[in-house]
Amino acid sequence: QAQWARSWSLFLGSSTIHELLMVYRRLGFYPGNACVSSLLLVLLPQLPTATSSQIVDVLDVLAAFGHTPGAQPLDALVSTLHARWRRGRQCTPAHLATALCACAVLGHHPGAAFVDDACAAALYGEVEEE
Secondary structure, rough: HHHHHHHHHOOHHHHHHHHHHHHHHHHHOOHHHHHHHHHHHHHHHHHHHOOOOHHHHHHHHHHHHHHOOHHHHHHHHHHHHHHHHHHHHOOOOHHHHHHHHHHHHOOOOOOOHHHHHHHHHHOOOOOOOO
């Protein structure tokens, strides 16, 4: 997987990885653990350039495939999304809700702060003031 990821990182940006995973999902084709894990290895360092919608779509695709990459990649995806929400940048309540659902399907607890903010966003459309 690491060798694939090194090779792919020269050619695949976050947008391309997102589109590739979305095509697999639309086709109803799970490309296998090695392929999806390699794509994630390439994507994770590029998270700052990925849009919030792309991050949520990747989480949703992982859930649809039943592909559980482990806590570290999931934490990286969720924490990037959560940080954007907290800064009020490029993130909507729908993004948080979809991410929370994907985490539930994958059996991953995204952390109490994320759950609190996702619930507050769903109820109030914003971060609850502490």
